[in-house]
């Protein structure tokens with residue numbers, strides 16, 4: 001049962017897994033028993049102190065949590081230079097790029113793999129686009145001695161060779177998905193097919209706040225460790241809550257994780273940043289909320305990039321992690337309610353932010369949070385100097401230096 005909190009933005013989903021009209025479980029009849037089993041197991045695990053204790057032990061000793069809250073002083077000073085007198089918010093980073101494996105995905109993967117073990121599952125499957133969720137899942141499976149199969153679009157296998165090799169080093173099997181456009185959505189379909197065929201022993205580990213209920217809620221709950229930590233750290237550093245939260249949106253898990261603990265604080269504004277690719281007015285972007293329409297993908301109803309006939313269209317972003325044609329259903333709901341604003345940053349804006357952050361803060365960010373930083377760069381100078389903007393620096397950029405070099409015309 002989901003406890004409904006009256007008049008709360010934190011009350012969703014309802015018992016049908018809906019956030020308003022969004023979410024739910026749009027799956028084949030054969031998948032329904034598996035999903036109900038995951039839901040029942042998760043409901044039991046989340047109130048079991050021993051489950052929580054083991055997850056937190058891993059977060060602390062294996063992942064390296066809590067991640068620090070960093071006052072980006074040079075960035076703040078830099079942005080004040082072009083701001084009118086008395087303007088230019090203080091910029092803080094929540095440093096989830098320091099996690100083991102270099103991003104936030106490991107937080108929810110460890111929670112899910114512990115859940116799988118608790119359910120007696122002996123085999124893990126996952127889908128991956130750029131390979132980051134595949135690497136996080138393969139990592140947790142190595143640690144917990146579970147066989148891991150990762151479905152990855154054949155096109156992505158070709159594009160993301162280093163991550164394919166990483167997964168193999170970690171002991172995972174990578175299966176190229178050749179149907180459709182042979183990218184992420186096709187890998188998700190193959191993973192769902194595998195799950196139906198291997199009901200009894202297999203757990204499907206999803207990488208973002210998408211999929212059928214209870215996945216959007218479960219992944220959000222695990223990722224909320226980010227916002228819970230950030231809230232306490234900000235109160236300690238500044239004695240008050242931030243004025244604005246900013247996070248990049250692929251499927252939306254790092255953003256949901258930061259936002260959720262603050263949703264009922266009316267003084268805290270929130271901004272999700274989608275990938276505008278070559279521009280929102282081209283067909284080369286990944287802005288499902290800004291330019292999509294509601295439809296069903298991967299078991300839930302949400303905003304999607306689709307043609308007028310309802311065919312899902314390919315997303316484009318310089319950042320592989322934002323290259324998803326949908327968005328988690330809770331974001332669709334928060335967008336309709338107006339609680340969170342959704343904007344977009346282009347490939348070029350992200351590339352500029354990537355370089356500015358590297359030079360000013362000595363932190364090479366992943367291209368995904370570089371989109372969030374592009375919004376911070378636009379927004380901070382419009383805010384008063386005593387205001388605070390907190391950005392989720394959800395991944396580090398080591399993985400992206402080759403793509404960035406290519407875009408800058410540098411040959412390595």
Ligand SMILES: *Cc1c(COP(=O)(O)O)cnc(C)c1O
Nearest residue numbers: 208250251252253254321368395
């Ligand atoms: C995968 C990934 C994303 C996109 O996923 P969300 O679910 O939207 O968080 C963003 N940043 C990084 C670093 C990623 O690896």
